[in-house]
Amino acid sequence: MTRKPIRCDIFCAVVDNYGDAAVCWRLACQLAIEHRWRVRLWIDELAPLHLLAPDYAAGPVAVRPWPAPGPWPADDTAEVVIEAFACEPPPAYIEAMAGSARAPVWLNLEYLSAEAWVAGSHGLPSPHPRLPLLKHFYFPGFAAGTGGLLRERDYDARRAAFDEAAFRAEFALPPRLPGELTVSLFSYPNPALADLIGAWAAWASPQRPLRVLRPGSEEAARTIGHLSLQPMPFLPQRRYDELLWACDLNFVRGEDSFVRAQWAAKPFVWQIYPQAEDAHLVKLEAFLTLHPDGAALRPFWLAWNGVGRLDWPGFAANLPGLAATSQEWARTLAGHPDLASGLVKFCLKRLK
Numbered sequence: 001m002t003r004k005p006i007r008c009d010i011f012c013a014v015v016d017n018y019g020d021a022a023v024c025w026r027l028a029c030q031l032a033i034e035h036r037w038r039v040r041l042w043i044d045e046l047a048p049l050h051l052l053a054p055d056y057a058a059g060p061v062a063v064r065p066w067p068a069p070g071p072w073p074a075d076d077t078a079e080v081v082i083e084a085f086a087c088e089p090p091p092a093y094i095e096a097m098a099g100s101a102r103a104p105v106w107l108n109l110e111y112l113s114a115e116a117w118v119a120g121s122h123g124l125p126s127p128h129p130r131l132p133l134l135k136h137f138y139f140p141g142f143a144a145g146t147g148g149l150l151r152e153r154d155y156d157a158r159r160a161a162f163d164e165a166a167f168r169a170e171f172a173l174p175p176r177l178p179g180e181l182t183v184s185l186f187s188y189p190n191p192a193l194a195d196l197i198g199a200w201a202a203w204a205s206p207q208r209p210l211r212v213l214r215p216g217s218e219e220a221a222r223t224i225g226h227l228s229l230q231p232m233p234f235l236p237q238r239r240y241d242e243l244l245w246a247c248d249l250n251f252v253r254g255e256d257s258f259v260r261a262q263w264a265a266k267p268f269v270w271q272i273y274p275q276a277e278d279a280h281l282v283k284l285e286a287f288l289t290l291h292p293d294g295a296a297l298r299p300f301w302l303a304w305n306g307v308g309r310l311d312w313p314g315f316a317a318n319l320p321g322l323a324a325t326s327q328e329w330a331r332t333l334a335g336h337p338d339l340a341s342g343l344v345k346f347c348l349k350r351l352k
């Protein structure tokens, strides 16, 4: 007898930028499409979703505004409740969870980190201080023993079908020039950017034209010698992967684009989400320690994150070697179960 679809509620409070909504939407879609769960995404700010997935209302996830305060029917809670980034579901919902016939599997989906302690904390239960409920910490990660990374089952098929020339034509990008280095740039406001543009302008040449594509950028297009800086519209999430595939080097930030750059298997530069007391530099270092090319990446990545001066020519000289390692790294990561599959297994074990 086939089991009824698992009901899952995901709660997402948008802190800032796009990452909260981006991660939750990606996970919600995989659970609904690949695992046939019935997923409701409760989100307090729809603006990022309109940009990431303009057609989100068409399904397969039921998107709901964050619930207004007030009682919640006990029979309207889900079997799996995912609280993204410790956003705390509404108190009435938590009470209803405690009152439901079977306590749901309740996960706190944490931010991604490469730090070594993550594997030891992944999956740990934490009893609710007052109610008969158990919340599990669910840590994404790069290594076995963590919750893994979000990766759709159709990723490779989409990549195989990708046509770079058609993509460039669709976005009115000139055809790739001989010897062109194509770069995508997605970053937080970065004081190092002016230096980088100067270094790019000096480095670009007739044999090595440099085209920098800036999705979501409001800045006007600029050409400096053989350097072209080109704004693009903010792309829907599934098309952002295509931009990463069309480029030779990708500047990414935060959490989700950082992961997508690794799946794209191209050299990339990560601007980590800044945190107080330089806590973000600890996370940056943890990833560089994990990555096979960490030593070659470190000076330029640190400078892009505000520590030291950028050496673009030195970094560019490494690109051929970085390209080879990027493919090997993507294969290594793809060898682990993806986050959604691992989460489904984790929950089914506890729903028996």
Ligand code: TRH
Pocket: 015, 016, 017, 018, 019, 020, 022, 023, 052, 111, 186, 215, 216, 233, 234, 235, 236, 237, 238, 240, 253, 254, 255, 256, 257, 258, 273
């Ligand atoms: O937007 P972000 O800075 O989000 C941040 C981080 O997630 C950070 O970890 C979190 O603490 C903070 O939010 C609250 O960066 P991120 O994570 O890369 O999310 C951006 C998303 O936008 C990602 O899914 C890629 C997507 N994107 C597009 O879909 N189209 C685009 O054109 C661009 C530039 C990005």
